[in-house]
Amino acid sequence: MMKSFGPLSGVFTAPARGGEASSLILVMHGWGADANDLADLAYPMSLRFPGAAFFVPNAPEPCSMNPMGRQWFDLADSTAGPVAAGKLVEQSVAAAIDELGLEMAAVALTGFSQGGMMSLHCGLRMTPRPAAVVSFSGALLSDEGIAAETGHPSVLLVHGTDDQVVPFAMMQAANAALLAHDVSVRCVERPGLAHGIDPDALTAAIDFLADHLPG
Template sequence: MPLTLLDGPRIAPASGGAAKSLVVFLHGFGADGNDLIAIGREWARALPDTAFVAPHAPEPCAAAPMGRQWFDLTRQDPEVYKLGVAGAAPSLDHFLDQEMQRAGVDETKTALVGFSQGTMMALHVGPLRPKKLAGIVGFSGLLADKAAIAAPEAQKPPVLLVHGDSDQLIPVQALFMANEGLTEAKVPVEWHISQGIGHGIGPDGLSLAQQFLQRVLGAA
């Protein structure tokens, strides 16, 4: 896939000063950056020195004409996932480089927060960055390429996985499989199952993710 220049909505630090950290939201299949950026407004009080950005994925989504996709999900197949995250990675990596430069921070003060297909991207791109990220939060997603993150040169950023026990689109078993793959790669993982939540994000998941980000970004 050729490099695509990404862009999306941003929220400046609530403190009004320069950013001391950066959170990048990666949306799910058929949505766009506007789908998750509102979470940044909820977290702004707890993370007042953090800038938030939510890029629109690089491709239009045929299944949702107003939405975007990181890669095509017409076939729900592990090989499609593996090739998809690898194909979209260069555009996301370029965006992260540019956005960290814009905010004046590096990987040590940058976290990724993904939902669904965005979690696939976060769990793939995050560990393969040249420097270790502050952390990764993955809501309702899966680990697309276990072998890639197990490579000796891969980084080991702390990860929080959150999944609803009533998710019928990506069953909660995906959390356990991701946890196993990340643990085998020696990536530190925390996880939480939200009771009664389908393919979405519950209040408990949002709260735990906020606390995780405060901790890994040094904002606690």
Template sequence: MTTLTGPRLPPRSGRPRQLVVLLHGFGADGNDLIDLAHAWQPLLPDAAFVSPHAPEPCLQGFGRQWFPLTFRDPHERWRGVNRAAPTLDAFLDAELAETGLDESRLALVGFSQGCMMALHVALRRKRRLAALVGLSGMLVIEEGKGPESLKPAIRSVPPVLLVHGDQDDVIPVEALFLSADLLSGAEVPVEWHLSAGMGHGIDEGALHHAGLFLAQRLGESLPR
């Protein structure tokens, strides 16, 4: 199985009491999201951040991918998240063992294809994660099926925040509402934030809402 590597930011306080794993999108790599760690570190001074490079080189010749996308096969996302899940699971297990933490101190943050991976894996972990933030992505389920197919697969229910730009032309904003409906239908509580005028990216509003969500779920005292 592929061992993932990527950039890291150690906790400002010196000792990790939380772990935040950042999962990049299709055609990027771990360097694309590590700046989120710098933005959130004031809210999470005890958190260790890691942003692993996805396991495969992107077929289009740039960056990395969690799984290939041709956008021609309606089943490729479902096959892809299932194929990549064991590698991500093993990475999370290794990071928790290294830091001496458990899932109650772990948060996953995924952007675009990384959001697909975060949602797929977190719901199927044996133990509940502290938080999951999905940015500009979607929940992947088997083509043609609904919440009834998701519920039996769920092993733990983390708090979920979905964030999306209302002008996203890569993964349309409808994906946020569809994902929220699917999660709610499977009895997974979900919050969401819509970034007005934002395309396929992360704006200051998204950073702010996601940072507060992570700090609250990881038990940090918020600034007054």
């Protein structure tokens, strides 16, 4: 179902077991896509997390190259753009957990491509911090502001070795930068995978989140 939390609207999936949510998994889509692109991830993830609510918001801006899609920020503006979009994500998450009766410790921020960049950007700077952050085929836009925080969520980076859109080296760079800031990071390489999420990548994310979220 379509639903709005604060400034962002998108596809919301209630807990598979019914009743109140025990956790919230936010999924941010990539550049040029929209919420429908990743909404189907809720079903396989709900098999492991029947108490989780899922929210896949539409990015706030029309895509500069594909007006039918959305973008979190323009590709030419990777500094101020993510900051502005990040504020909207934070406001949306705050509205969601208020309505669902959750704490940030029961929230995971996940995303693919530009959405993965946003999950890292927001998840490493939000206070209170979320339980976990997952970036599929993403990148760390900047480590500015991370060192000032006390404590960080655990991070999973998943990336295909044959990614020609966001090169695999971006995961390696993100891993090095996060380790330098004492962030707990796990990396999963997907040999031969291009720019996408395959079943093994999704399984890795589900297993990772199981260590940090209630079911």
